Amino acid sequence: MDIQTIINISLLTLLALTAVILLRLHNLLAAILLSGIYSLLSAGLFVSLDAVDVAFTEAAVGAGLTTVLLLGAVAITGREQSVTRHSKLLPIAVTTITAAALIYGTLDMPKFADPTAPIHMHVAPRYIEKSGEEIGIPNIVTSVLASYRGYDTLGEVTVVFTAAIGVMLLLGGSRKSKNQSLNKTDKNE
Amino acid sequence: MNKKISLILREACNLVVPAVLLYAFYVQFHGDYGPGGGFQAGVIFAAGIILYALVYGREKTQKIFPTSVVRYFISIGLLLYAGVGVTSLFMGGNYLDYNVLAHDPLHGQHLGIFLIELGVGITVAAVMIMIFYMLDEYAD
Secondary structure: OOHHHHHHHHHHHHHHHHHHHHHHOOEHHHHHHHHHHHHHHHHHHHHHOOOHHHHHHHHHHHHHHHHHHHHHHHHHHOOEOOOOOOOOHHHHHHHHHHHHHHHHHHOOOOOOOOOOOHHHHOOHHHHHHHHHHHOOOOOHHHHHHHHHOHHHHHHHHHHHHHHHHHHHHHHOHHHHHHHHHHHHHHHHO | OOOOOOHHHHHHHHHHHHHHHHHHHHHHHHOOOOOOOHHHHHHHHHHHHHHHHHHHOHHHHHHHOOHHHHHHHHHHHHHHHHHHHHHHHHOOOOOOOHHHHOOOHHHHHHHHHHHHHHHHHHHHHHHHHHHHHHHHHHHO
């Protein structure tokens, strides 16, 4: 076994372990920290798959910012998850069936790191061969994201924009803070 | 917000935040050559600001990056991105076709990618800072 396989297996084991512990936790604070660890482990996995751009994003967004934003959300909602009393049989059945279907689906997939897999035969060779002449920048990921797939990236930025609009509408915006400063005297009474 | 900040926390923050912000700019403008780009840079920049806000308090951060200004930057980034597309339309190409932006297609691509990455970075950073402000304001 080469070192890469050992690293992959240990990272995947830790990922699965983190996921199982995450499921069993009722303390949201610990759950958020664990999901940060989960993101960091996946970032490590992406690095070992040579997907540094994705790993970078996962580490910065998943492990870094999301953790802080979720901690902010928990500060508003409370630290403990409310315990559900109804039967867990239906959720277990749904998850098992979905997982079985997904695993069945992977049987048709090309083997891991197969160079003749459809994904490597479609547009990828063209990007690798031509992006140097057509775009002229060394990082192919940036060429694809910013130029070949410029529409998609515009859509993604719009999604981020919409998320901000949603949060601002839900949590009040500047109007709320003005009201709060007015209400502060009432609250203190 | 706490008036008294722990000395260790404050000094560590003073040490880390400038480096984080500088690194964000490096990721932003070096994305063509190494890993990273606007999205990552925006997130890292926002992380630096949020770290500052966690240590020194939101009010002090809002004196540097007021909510009203951050709110404008959310749309400025997106408009910059979409504006590059519209500009390329007016210069005779397709939407977001950077080849027509300069005399040389490669220079056009460079310019286009630089501008749209900047747009992505501005929007993402502003959005993340804004969401943090909103959560923090609501929690108070």
